[in-house]
Amino acid sequence: MKASRHGTLLPLAAVVLLSLIWGYNWVVMKVAISDCGPLLFAALRVWLSVLVLIPLLLVMKRPMAMPPARYVIPFGLLQTTGFVGFALWALEYGGAGRTAVLVYMMPIWLMLMAWQALGERLSGIAWLALALALLGLLAILKPWDFSGNWRGTLLALLAGIFWAASAIWQKRHAPPGQDLFTVTLWQTAIGGLGLALMAGIVDPLTIHWTPAFIGALLYNALPGTALAYFLWAYALQNLPSGIAGMGTLLVPLIGVAAAWLQLGERPGIWESAGMVVIFMALALVSWQHLRSDAREPTPTPQE
Template sequence: MRSRETTLAFASIFLLALIWGYNWVVMKVALQDSAPLLFAALRVLFSAPILLLFLLLQKRSLALPPLRYILPYGLLQSTGFVGATLLALEYAGAGKTAILVYMMPIWLMLFAWPVLGERLHGLQIPALLLALIGLLIILEPWKAESAPWQGPFFAILSGISWAASAIWHKRYVPQGQDLINATFWQASIGGVVLLFGALLLEGWRVHWTAPFVAALAYNAIPGTALAYVLWLFALRHLPSGVAGIATLLAPLIGVFAAWLQLGEQPDIWEGIGMAGIFSALFLVSWQHLQPKEHSTALPAQE
């Protein structure tokens, strides 16, 4: 039975990586019919009823967590992370954006040092150097006069916001707080703020085409509802470090899916930079497998 559950857990985590990885292409295609912040808001708000249904079916608490915890969490996780991700996709390719956003564990290490007292050690130090070198190569500052800055800027901001939300959750989450409950409320709060900002800055600029509706459905159902079920099942039957390494496939799938479907072929410098960042993320995840490793928990996201 244990072997069967382990096999299913590995299948779950790889399916999850496929869902999250391909979503970078899905979101990029959706932006043909919508302004970026508006799609970000609709994506988050459409996922909230799915999470609410999950809470009801599981008979979990619907109580609003303390505002001093859930309000900043929603602003960082949904408003900041998702909003900046879609702005990055508006200006840059899906594959490049995926790699830069997934630098989140690197920023998390840096924030956890002064905030949580988790000093850098072991493989984290070479991982940090590799990631920063890879980032520098992707940004190509020697071509700054011709390289657009908006896409990389918002992608890095997205990863930083994601990391900050994890730090906030780690430090201020109330004891016994249900993760799905917190996710529902932070998505609801962050999504409303995103919608207000989108209407203020962009207006209602959306075309309800079949690809756009399909993109929303993809984000709400497999991208959110199924993703959380797969993630929780995998974490129940696999060490967190193994699950973390497997989800590293998500940005790689994003890069190759964007290459195959959108024709976004990385140039030589982007390829070298992506390899450096991926190697850094692998080192960070590998360290999670070491015994007696106490690292900051990462909430599940794509």
């Protein structure tokens, strides 16, 4: 029994640490874009991540050959160019906490896309989660108040939609037997090219190399990418995906708390209510996945 608890506690600790890293990164990125355009920072952090991933794959003796282009190019454009790019762009117009919550509505969009693209039926819990998410979004948007900033909200929602679309693409088009780390390297590099192109069109190519900016780049490349990939892979290998997914609910919560404490971003009444309702919706979606995992036999690790 002690070994069993020990074997569960370590993966759970990995999920908590991962959520802390990713949650606080919303504040790190918000600070960084004061010294650099958001798309330019996105391109820099992605390419620095590639430079970190290459030696990691070599040390791990993973295959380096590029996966099929018809699969990995759209995947990179959706996952890295779309998701990362629009998330950073949204931070230019919106607060770190609010942006984190809106981006992490991804499971709601994924649920709807899987219904249409994969034929996955929606249960009563899923419809309830969708209704709660839309109510929460309505409270955050406050359409009756025309003074709100809609640009940051739209960009954050687009980031979550691109993220969900990349998951659908991965599920439908991933060739069998592809190494996850190899795919990550190539889709990140391809998506980084898209980000560099977007940055060249949209952002002024000016960087203030302050200590805060350099620290933000290093944070994104080392704990935010290299360590995070290992933590996520370890958690998925040792926990049901539903439990791992529920753990990541901490990410937007930590983002909101960190932005409040460090940046003074205090949500208003309507915004706070909307965030709470969206968290409830995401928790329902994660709980549904957890129930599905509990009904399925636990897969035997391949390595």
